[in-house]
Amino acid sequence: MTIKELKENPVKLLDDDWALVSAGTPEKWNTLTVSWGGIGELWGRDVAFIFIRPQRYTKKFIDEQDYFTISFFDPEYKDMLRLCGRISGRD
Structure with a gap:
């Protein structure tokens, strides 16, 4: 999906609704809740x-991989995103 195809406001998605960022391999991966970041265009490329x-x-995990995933959820899942922000895969 390109940024231009987003139907939602990316600022609202990150600021109000939060997101999960995931990275790793199929064998070992982790995810965390984020609300700081941005989505846009830089030098003609979606970023x-x-x-x-x-x-x-x-x-x-993010540093070791070429890609990471940002997943957005409906506001009804905010409690689950809050949980992902409190519990670490390290534990």
């Missing part, structure tokens, strides 16, 4: 960027 603290467990 997405996120900010993750260095101590977060998922950061190493």
